[in-house]
Amino acid sequence: MRGKRIxxxxxxxxxxxxxxxxxxxxxxxxxxxxxxxxxxYQFDSGIIHWVQGSITPPLTGLMKFFxxxxxxxxxxxxxxxxxxxxxxxxxxxxALFFVIATGGGALFNQLLKWIFQRQRPTLHRIIxxxxxxxxxxxxxxxxxxxxxxxxxxxxxxxxxxxxxxxTLLAVALILLIGxxxxxxxxxxxxxxxxxxxxxxxxxxxCLMGLRxxxxxxxxxxxxxxxPPVH
Numbered sequence: 606m607r608g609k610r611i612x613x614x615x616x617x618x619x620x621x622x623x624x625x626x627x628x629x630x631x632x633x634x635x636x637x638x639x640x641x642x643x644x645x646y647q648f649d650s651g652i653i654h655w656v657q658g659s660i661t662p663p664l665t666g667l668m669k670f671f672x673x674x675x676x677x678x679x680x681x682x683x684x685x686x687x688x689x690x691x692x693x694x695x696x697x698x699x700a701l702f703f704v705i706a707t708g709g710g711a712l713f714n715q716l717l718k719w720i721f722q723r724q725r726p727t728l729h730r731i732i733x734x735x736x737x738x739x740x741x742x743x744x745x746x747x748x749x750x751x752x753x754x755x756x757x758x759x760x761x762x763x764x765x766x767x768x769x770x771x772t773l774l775a776v777a778l779i780l781l782i783g784x785x786x787x788x789x790x791x792x793x794x795x796x797x798x799x800x801x802x803x804x805x806x807x808x809x810x811c812l813m814g815l816r817x818x819x820x821x822x823x824x825x826x827x828x829x830x831x832p833p834v835h
Contacts, residue, residue: 744800
């Protein structure tokens with residue numbers, strides 16, 4: 606950074622993020638390996654029977670609502686709204702990385718689906734979906750989008766309790782989106798968990814990139830390639 610060393614907090618952040626990235630990649634690799642070896646039947650079937658063991662019309666409606674919150678339509682709306690607010694708040698780099706994280710994550714998911722080409726489950730299908738199954742796009746992109754939004758809001762709040770409540774809300778929402786895909790019969794549990802792991806890895810990479818950019822701006826405030834927002 607042109608003679609200015611990276612700060613100790615940034616080094617610590619990048620080190621911890623690297624450990625988390627390794628964990629997410631390891632989890633995804635294990636599921637991918639077990640899926641290729643076709644060793645996930647007992648794991649998937651046990652969870653599917655448990656999740657789909659209490660199907661009722663009201664619960665189905667609720668699960669459809671949560672699956673909508675992880676849909677492409679919901680993601681596009683959330684990205685547009687969030688980016689508009691960030692630009693208004695002059696958080697240009699944050700807005701750029703939010704778009705890169707969500708849009709890039711969706712493209713990355715399609716690449717992974719094409720690589721593994723796992724067919725979707727066919728039993729107890731409540732809604733219809735097309736395309737390959739592994740990893741779950743809803744799970745992966747919602748982890749990225751809601752996870753990055755959680756990070757921005759977490760840093761915004763100062764008090765502890767709002768941070769705790771925000772964290773619980775984000776975790777519950779992401780988990781329910783994943784569970785809804787199993788409940789509705791369009792994904793195996795391993796698809797969902799692999800989607801979380803792949804989404805977590807991509808999210809960590811994007812957050813590390815954002816931290817490096819903000820650190821560079823801190824060290825070189827006169828060199829900002831993004832034009833000012835008027």
